[in-house]
Amino acid sequence: MKVSQDGQDATKRSGIWDIIPGIKIDDFLFDPCGYSMNGILPGGYYITIHVTPEPHCSYVSFESNVPQASYEGLILKVLEVFNPGKFLMTVFANSASIAHGSLKQLEKIDCLPRYRRNDHQFCSFKNYYLTYTQFSRPII
Numbered sequence: 001m002k003v004s005q006d007g008q009d010a011t012k013r014s015g016i017w018d019i020i021p022g023i024k025i026d027d028f029l030f031d032p033c034g035y036s037m038n039g040i041l042p043g044g045y046y047i048t049i050h051v052t053p054e055p056h057c058s059y060v061s062f063e064s065n066v067p068q069a070s071y072e073g074l075i076l077k078v079l080e081v082f083n084p085g086k087f088l089m090t091v092f093a094n095s096a097s098i099a100h101g102s103l104k105q106l107e108k109i110d111c112l113p114r115y116r117r118n119d120h121q122f123c124s125f126k127n128y129y130l131t132y133t134q135f136s137r138p139i140i
């Protein structure tokens with residue numbers, strides 16, 4: 001709230017607005033801090049972002065069901081906006097998903113600009129797969 005007067009202003013200034021163009025957003029800025037947005041796209045797709053800026057537990061969650069063959073571009077945009085010291089990511093897909101190819105791709109990505117992968121796990125469930133990956137910025 002020191003920087004933005006309301007949710008819409010925070011959405012634009014932060015760069016969240018540019019993550020997925022054309023999305024319809026409902027956003028909210030909590031007093032004294034905290035931010036929440038829910039965005040919808042045609043076809044029933046959504047994005048939701050919650051920001052907890054308190055220094056002792058600062059945290060951002062980003063969740064979406066937008067299907068993509070590769071999530072690399074989206075990941076890079078989200079990292080550019082929030083610049084986290086570390087992040088973890090889970091991708092759910094099965095062989096019928098547009099996102100199925102992204103599971104194999106994520107297996108190969110062991111670094112991203114400024115980030116190194118520390119952990120990568122692949123789980124096979126009854127009707128879907130789950131990929132878990134954890135990255136952090138090396139301390140130089």
Ligand SMILES: C[S@@+](CC[C@H](N)C(=O)[O-])C[C@H]1O[C@@H](n2cnc3c(N)ncnc32)[C@H](O)[C@@H]1O
Nearest residue numbers: 030031032033034035036050051052053054061
């Ligand atoms: C955006 S909410 C959601 C957190 C949730 N765990 C998540 O990431 O999905 C958390 C942030 O909003 C702030 N906040 C302020 N007023 C709140 C309220 N009435 N309800 C929830 N969060 C509030 C909290 O202090 C915190 O910074």
